[in-house]
Amino acid sequence: MNYLDTLREQVDLMVKGFVQALPSIAIALIIIVITWLAAKGAVKIADRITGKTHIREDLKALVDTIVKLAIWIVGLLIAATAAIPSFTPAGAFAGLGIGAVAIGFAFQDxxxxxxxxxxxxxxxxxxxxxxxxxxGILGKVEKITLRETHVRQLSNELTVVPNSMLFKNPVKILTDEVIRRNEVVIGVSYDTDLEQAQDIILKTVESIDAVNGDKPVIVYAQEFNSSSIDFLVQWWAKSTPRDLRQTKSEIIIAVKKALDEAGIEIPFPYITHTFKENVPLVQASTEGQAADNDAA
Structure with a gap:
C-alpha cells in the first residue's frame, strides 16, 4: 500500500469538499453579517421604544441584551443550517438536551x-x-450587568459583586428615601438640670440648617451611665453618607459649644481600676504606666 498516494487522495478530497462548500460558507457569512446589522437595528428600535417610557436605565439595558441575544441565536442557527446541510435546529436542541446536565454543573455560577x-x-x-x-460592602451602585454589579465604595475602590450575592443576602439601600434619621448619644454630669440640658440640646440641633425641619428632633434622657446621664438625640437629614456625617459633625460641635456656654459639663468617662474604683481614665493610665516602670 502506497501511503503517500492515499494521503494525497485524502487531501484532494478535502480540498474538493472545501471548494464545494465555499458557496454555502459564503451564504452563512452573509447571513451572519445580516444578523449583525439586524441586531444593531433592533437595539436602536428597542431604545426608541423604551426611551418613551419611565423604566430604569439598567432595565433598558436588559431589554437591549435580550433583543440582541434572541436575534443572534436565530441568525446563527440559520447560518449553521446554510453552511452544514446536515445540521438542523432540532438536532442541535437534542444535542443540547443530552449535555444539559453537564453544562448546568459546569456553568452553575x-x-x-x-x-x-x-x-x-x-x-x-x-x-x-x-x-x-x-x-460588609458599602458604596454607590455604578453599573448593573446580567452577571455582576459594580459598587464604588466610599473610599473610592470599585468592588465587583456577583449578582447572586446581592439577591440571596439582605441589602440595605441607604438612599431609598431622600432623608434618613441619624442619632448621637450625649452625656451630661449628674448635677446638671436635665430639663435645661434637654432644652439646650433640642434648640441647638433644630438650629442646624442641614437638619430637616419637616421632621421632629427628638431628645430623650436615655439612661444612668457610670459617670453621666445620657441623652439620645435623633434628627433627620439627607440620606447620602457624606451629608449624614457632615450634619452629625455640625451637631456635635454646636451642642458642645452650647453646653459649655451654659456651664453644663460633659463628664470624662470613668473606668474601674484593679485597686481603685471610679478613677479617671487619664489618672488610671498614668498610675498604670508608673507601676509598669517600677516593676521593670
Whole structure:
C-alpha cells in the first residue's frame, strides 16, 4: 500500500469538499453579517421604544441584551443550517438536551448570577446611583450587568459583586428615601438640670440648617451611665453618607459649644481600676504606666 498516494487522495478530497462548500460558507457569512446589522437595528428600535417610557436605565439595558441575544441565536442557527446541510435546529436542541446536565454543573455560577441579574433589574428597588450596604460592602451602585454589579465604595475602590450575592443576602439601600434619621448619644454630669440640658440640646440641633425641619428632633434622657446621664438625640437629614456625617459633625460641635456656654459639663468617662474604683481614665493610665516602670 502506497501511503503517500492515499494521503494525497485524502487531501484532494478535502480540498474538493472545501471548494464545494465555499458557496454555502459564503451564504452563512452573509447571513451572519445580516444578523449583525439586524441586531444593531433592533437595539436602536428597542431604545426608541423604551426611551418613551419611565423604566430604569439598567432595565433598558436588559431589554437591549435580550433583543440582541434572541436575534443572534436565530441568525446563527440559520447560518449553521446554510453552511452544514446536515445540521438542523432540532438536532442541535437534542444535542443540547443530552449535555444539559453537564453544562448546568459546569456553568452553575454563571447561570445563577445571570438569573439573579435579571431578577434584580426587574424589581423596583436598587437603582443606579443608590448607596447600598451588603455583607460588609458599602458604596454607590455604578453599573448593573446580567452577571455582576459594580459598587464604588466610599473610599473610592470599585468592588465587583456577583449578582447572586446581592439577591440571596439582605441589602440595605441607604438612599431609598431622600432623608434618613441619624442619632448621637450625649452625656451630661449628674448635677446638671436635665430639663435645661434637654432644652439646650433640642434648640441647638433644630438650629442646624442641614437638619430637616419637616421632621421632629427628638431628645430623650436615655439612661444612668457610670459617670453621666445620657441623652439620645435623633434628627433627620439627607440620606447620602457624606451629608449624614457632615450634619452629625455640625451637631456635635454646636451642642458642645452650647453646653459649655451654659456651664453644663460633659463628664470624662470613668473606668474601674484593679485597686481603685471610679478613677479617671487619664489618672488610671498614668498610675498604670508608673507601676509598669517600677516593676521593670
Amino acid at each position: 454563571i447561570f445563577e448570577n445571570f438569573l439573579a441579574g435579571v431578577l434584580i433589574m426587574l424589581r423596583e428597588k436598587m437603582r443606579l446611583g443608590d448607596v447600598i450596604e451588603c455583607e
